[in-house]
Amino acid sequence: MDNNFKQQLMGYMAGNFTCKEMAELVTDYLEGSLTLTQRIRFQMHMGLCLACRNYLSQMKYTVATLRQLPSDPIPPKIKEELLRRFQTWKKGKSS
Numbered sequence: 588m589d590n591n592f593k594q595q596l597m598g599y600m601a602g603n604f605t606c607k608e609m610a611e612l613v614t615d616y617l618e619g620s621l622t623l624t625q626r627i628r629f630q631m632h633m634g635l636c637l638a639c640r641n642y643l644s645q646m647k648y649t650v651a652t653l654r655q656l657p658s659d660p661i662p663p664k665i666k667e668e669l670l671r672r673f674q675t676w677k678k679g680k681s682s
């Protein structure tokens with residue numbers, strides 16, 4: 588394919604999404620809920636736009652971090668135990 592034409596075509600495809608639209612679609616992209624056409628355009632834009640690539644890698648990092656957090660809150664018994672130990676430790680320090 589003619590290189591210039593290819594560039595034009597890619598510019599046209601990527602131009603279908605603005606950076607603002609990209610930002611709105613990032614979470615859907617990460618969840619895999621974009622349509623095929625959306626995904627192609629999304630990736631086209633990513634290929635051409637450094638700002639959106641940076642944004643995507645930040646989002647990926649954030650999502651990965653959030654997924655690592657335990658979904659359950661700390662059990663009250665463990666929390667109590669930790670608090671108790673912390674208070675004992677504090678008392679020991681001050682006396």
Ligand SMILES: [Zn+2]
Nearest residue numbers: 606636638639
């Ligand atoms: Zn962009």
